[in-house]
Amino acid sequence: MPEQIAVTVNGSLVVVAPGTSVAAAMMRAGASCRTSVRGEPRGPLCGMGICFECRAEIDGILHSRSCQILCVAGMNIKTDA
């Protein structure tokens, strides 16, 4: 049984299976990834690292493409909201 991975999304703990992307973890937590220029909530669109709608702050780095980054234990994920 592979070890589950615990990350935080906007301060809340989310536990995921290994191989889960940060985008999927954020969606599980019910968080949209970012807020658009006009203030709309946005989530992933392309799922493959091209649209940049999945940008979030990961361990302090802004504008990280969360759909191409796998969850690592202890990751601190913050969305725009």
Add this chain to the structure above:
Amino acid sequence: MLSSRPQFDVLVVGGGPAGIAAAVSAAQSGKRVAIADDNPALGGQIWRGETIHSDPSARAWSSQLRESSVELFPGARIFDQPAPGVLNAETMDGSMVFEYGKLILATGARERFLPFPGWTLPNVMGAGALQALAKAGLPIQGKRVVVAGTGPLLLAVASYLNQRGAIVVAICEQASLATLGAFGLRLFEHPGKIAQAWGLHRELARVRLLTSAWPMAAVGNQILESVVMSVKGTQQRISCDYLACGFHLVPNTELAALVGCRLEGGFVQVDELQTTSVPNIFCAGEPAGIGGVDLALVEGQIAGLAASGHGAAAEKLRRQRAKLQSFARSLEKTFQLRPELKRLAAPETIVCRCEDVTLSQLQPHGSWRAAKLQSRCGMGPCQGRICGPATQFLLGWTPDSVRPPVLPVKLRNLTSESHQPKGELTSVM
């Protein structure tokens, strides 16, 4: 954060089917070969996640890859060619420089998105996108999904979701039943495809397939709640958790354009041996023409053999390629976009999602460049990859030429650490 400058006889950019086939084929003759891919794991889109282990063809090819001497660089995002034969890549924790004698571009394709009211709501995404997210841990069991848009990808995605316990409420294909029927008849020319199609048909027997159907609006308060579909002219509202909507594929040609390859009709121009207009650069798979996994595998093999100096061995594959290309052509014709789709976007519908530019803000301008300068459309991080194909379809605009970096990178990766003079190759063909 060390930078390294490995040198390869053949460098393959893209670790999907075409890239894997190319690398394996190139490595057969003992050349030093590598694959660089932007994702954390190989497989590209169609062999993403567990598929690379479960699909028989994928399993066979990745086993050959494992047994070969090909060096793998997952998580390497190529963003620039500062000098011929030199590519800069951003990695998870830094950057690196690749040097190559021959380059094979197997950069695949992305979904085409067409704007419609509400398409920017969270939980509206591409068809392949929902599948990719599901493979990366998004729970979909018991979730109601509408799959919409156009293309064979819709069936593949619906099948995947269905198998994982999602409730695929409907597949909404914009092509008409007659067009699909004609395509079905043409499948008889491609017996292998019939088995595939029949398998899918059985799999999806209980899923509603609606033709001449497209989304009129996605509705919800801050998140998707339902979709209004136009089905043969009448409107139907379907409540759902996800709308997986993509309008077939557009090739990822940005890197090819950056390194000087000529494009024709939006695709990378290649000859019989998958050679581009640049003599030491090859291209295989979707960027040379959307044709699916089987054609990608054949083109990848041809490119790999040609790049490693064994073009003659590629002769045997040419008939297969010709057959598959004919299938690809009928694919393109079948899933052509209907003119009705041009009217989906309302004046206040956002077209450029990076900068929130609406259709009405774009319409006064006569060209992509004028619209870009005046409205910022295309100036965001997606560099026009999402809004470009949409404006091309809606307004007939062709995008600008490509400049480095071909994707956003950390600023420090644009500084001189990446720009040493080219080293000497160990072997040149």
Add this chain to the structure above:
Amino acid sequence: MNAATYDVLIVGAGIVGAACALECARRKLRVAVVDLSTIGGGATAAGMGHIVVMDDSDPQFALTRYSQQLWRELRAELPDEVEYVECGSIWVAADDEEFREVHRKQAYYTERGVPVEVLSSGDLEKAEPNLRKGLAGGLLVPEDGVLYPPCAARFLLEKAQERGATIHLGPPVVDIGKGRIRRADGSELDGGAIVNAAGAWSPELTPGIKVRKRKGHLVITDRYPGFVHHQLVELGYLKSAHSVSSDSVAFNVQPRRTGQLLIGSSRQYEADHTEVDHGILARMLERAQQYMPALAETSAIRVWTGFRAATPDKLPLIGPWAEDSTVFLATGHEGLGITTSLATARLLTDHLLGATSAIAREPYLPSRTGSMEHAHA
């Protein structure tokens, strides 16, 4: 092809041509503006949009200050998409030598009524926390600002059109002179006067004018609101070889209203192609990182190049061209086109109408010698 009669034909729909069109139309001249397919497609599209008072020479000060004040007067009318923000500039001093220059500038500006404030090392840290520690200080010029040039050019042209000006986008202009403009498709326009406001391309239309292309690079990042508050420019250029002919880079960062960071600057003479020059881009960004280390981790989303129109004495050419009494020049603005566009338009129109100008206009006359010949080539 039909020839039409106008009072003024302006070649170039960039910021300078647009400003001239509005000023001429405002003063009841019949104006036609001619360009290729895009408004503001040259340096106007590529540049930083910094409105800045400069003091490399008294005439440069006079023109930039006059024009900066005109922008400030216009600000209330500027639509939102022009993104005018009076964020101020800070001239950054890295060491004591540069800090002495801060004091010199402070005296110069104060004497001439430009509000400025000397910032100590500590003041500078508070004003711009992302600058590296240990800089000597700086000079804050609060009335400097930034805007988005393509939309500014469009605004000026639309105002000109409201007053009867017409805009003719299409085939390139191949010939100007003797009151006539001829385009590549054979079409012609006739006018009393022709204004060459074609920027980096102006010497192609008026051979012999001393304007050369000076290439620049810019980088824009994703959105980092609050990362930088003022336009920051280094004083370090004092140290580099006092050359107007070799390649150089300087630290120059602008906060855009979007929160994106615009990073420059570079200057090259012998570079005629639009491709990104990796070597000079790398040098430019290394310099930027030296002043603002945190830039290293920002996401750079686009890089582009553009051509400034440079003259030997760093002053633009505004006024009549001696070899053809119908031709006037409004070009050669180097990196100050946005800043000085409005004042250029005033002076240019004064020339056309034989009116007096608010500032002395001899230093910008195309016929000036002395400084043009003795300056480094």
